[in-house]
Amino acid sequence: MACGCCWRWQWVEAKSMGLQCCYSSSAAKTKTSLTLRFPLPSPPRPVSVSVSVSALSDDNSRTATNGEDIKGSGTTARRRRLLKVREEKQQREYERLHNYPAWAKVLENACRDDEELRGVLGDSLGNPELMRKRVEDRVRRKGRDFQKSKTGSVLAFKVTFRNFNPIDSFIWFELFGPPSDRDVNLIGNVIQSWYVMGRLGAFNSSNLQMTNSSMEFDPLYDAEKGFKVMPSSFHDISDVEFQDNWGRVWVDLGTCDYFAIDVLLNCLTVLSSEYLGIQQIVFGGRRMGDWEEGMTSPEYGYKYFKI
Numbered sequence: 001m002a003c004g005c006c007w008r009w010q011w012v013e014a015k016s017m018g019l020q021c022c023y024s025s026s027a028a029k030t031k032t033s034l035t036l037r038f039p040l041p042s043p044p045r046p047v048s049v050s051v052s053v054s055a056l057s058d059d060n061s062r063t064a065t066n067g068e069d070i071k072g073s074g075t076t077a078r079r080r081r082l083l084k085v086r087e088e089k090q091q092r093e094y095e096r097l098h099n100y101p102a103w104a105k106v107l108e109n110a111c112r113d114d115e116e117l118r119g120v121l122g123d124s125l126g127n128p129e130l131m132r133k134r135v136e137d138r139v140r141r142k143g144r145d146f147q148k149s150k151t152g153s154v155l156a157f158k159v160t161f162r163n164f165n166p167i168d169s170f171i172w173f174e175l176f177g178p179p180s181d182r183d184v185n186l187i188g189n190v191i192q193s194w195y196v197m198g199r200l201g202a203f204n205s206s207n208l209q210m211t212n213s214s215m216e217f218d219p220l221y222d223a224e225k226g227f228k229v230m231p232s233s234f235h236d237i238s239d240v241e242f243q244d245n246w247g248r249v250w251v252d253l254g255t256c257d258y259f260a261i262d263v264l265l266n267c268l269t270v271l272s273s274e275y276l277g278i279q280q281i282v283f284g285g286r287r288m289g290d291w292e293e294g295m296t297s298p299e300y301g302y303k304y305f306k307i
Contacts, residue, residue: 092126104128107135140181153277159265164284166253167235171264172282173247174289178301183276188240188305190271191249194264195307198234198253203260206230232256240305246289249307 108125111118120138124130153176163169173187197203207229213219235254240247253260261283272278282288296302 101128104131107131152274153272155277156269157272157278158280160280160282162282162284166251166256166258168250168252169284170248170250170286172285172288173268174279174282175245175247176277176279178244179242179247179276179303181303184240184242184303184305186271186276187247188307190264190267191237191240191305192307194260194267195234195237195251197263198232198256198260201231201233203234203256203263204229204232205257205259206232230255234260237307239307242301242303243291243295244289244301246291248288248291 107117107121111121111125121131121134124134175183179187207226209221209226210219232255234252234256236252238250240249265281268278268281287293296304
């Protein structure tokens with residue numbers, strides 16, 4: 001009886017725990033058999049989660065808006081700049097198609113076959129005002145002829161003297177046309193170099209030891225003799241001036257010997273044949289061609305080189 005109560009109590013306890021209990025009565029007299037069956041856990045049920053796309057898009061747009069607010073006005077300013085550049089480009093394209101000058105179109109077409117003209121215009125294509133400035137600057141510096149291959153003259157210039165006073169006279173140059181800035185610099189540099197050599201005593205015929213020496217053997221130079229020779233010096237010179245195709249320079253040769261004139265003419269001969277054509281050179285005289293005293297306006301063709 002006690003055993004039966006004990007087994008009944010264990011069966012109630014197992015049932016309360018959710019266990020299935022099987023009791024064999026046949027074996028109760030000899031052996032008690034108790035079988036416990038544990039229930040298998042049920043598989044997890046799937047959980048469905050629904051997400052609203054509109055809510056995500058609203059969140060994303062809200063985040064993007066916050067990002068723009070954080071960046072500030074930089075992005076907006078950049079957009080405005082891009083829009084302005086686009087509008088200016090469209091305006092230029094419209095003006096190019098409807099109001100573009102004919103001469104500018106001619107220059108653009110000529111650039112296809114002329115490398116020098118392309119170099120002159122550069123990045124000014126499409127901008128008529130800038131193209132005009134580039135061409136005017138090129139003409140002012142190098143003359144009007146774009147295709148000129150040789151700038152010198154095959155003809156020798158004429159040399160005349162008109163009451164030439166070595167200490168107070170003008171030297172006149174007549175060119176084949178109005179000089180460009182390049183031409184003014186060429187003649188001015190030659191005259192300036194000539195003056196500097198004379199100022200340093202280069203034109204002194206009293207000390208020409210090497211002129212009469214033979215170069216077949218090593219010549220001897222008497223430095224003591226050269227030091228004792230009376231020095232000669234170029235005293236003064238003016239700036240080189242130009243009006244149209246005439247130029248002049250005033251000189252005071254001082255104690256220089258006359259062979260200084262030979263040195264100048266030798267330099268100008270090569271200059272005329274290779275770089276700048278000269279028609280004639282006149283030593284002396286007060287007025288040549290259409291020269292007008294006191295006319296120093298660049299608008300009337302006046303140019304000068306500072307010595």
